[in-house]
Amino acid sequence: MSKQNFDVTKSDTQSPKKKVTPLTCIFASTFSGAIAIAIYFLMSSIIETYSDKPIVSDNIFVLKITVAVRTLVIGVAALGTGVFGLVALGLFLLGIQIAVKDIRAKIS
Numbered sequence: 658m659s660k661q662n663f664d665v666t667k668s669d670t671q672s673p674k675k676k677v678t679p680l681t682c683i684f685a686s687t688f689s690g691a692i693a694i695a696i697y698f699l700m701s702s703i704i705e706t707y708s709d710k711p712i713v714s715d716n717i718f719v720l721k722i723t724v725a726v727r728t729l730v731i732g733v734a735a736l737g738t739g740v741f742g743l744v745a746l747g748l749f750l751l752g753i754q755i756a757v758k759d760i761r762a763k764i765s
């Protein structure tokens with residue numbers, strides 16, 4: 658295998674930074690919250706579907722695998738709901754913090 662040399666120039670490492678405003682934080686928080694709600698409703702639908710369809714098998718191996726897969730699917734949906742919900746909360750609080758800082762800077 659050959660060694661690759663990577664040239665890092667200033668133009669690669671310095672990108673124009675966008676100013677974070679309370680309005681962008683609120684919009685991002687709303688978007689993330691909407692995704693969290695959508696995943697929550699999807700999770701509720703998955704739970705209802707699984708509860709309506711019992712596992713029909715006498716094989717203990719099939720029962721254990723089915724229960725594990727169902728638990729995994731519901732757990733991933735719950736994790737997505739929690740992550741997007743916490744991101745929405747964090748962005749909302751960041752927007753409030755930036756707004757308070759802006760107001761304090763104008764007063765001073």
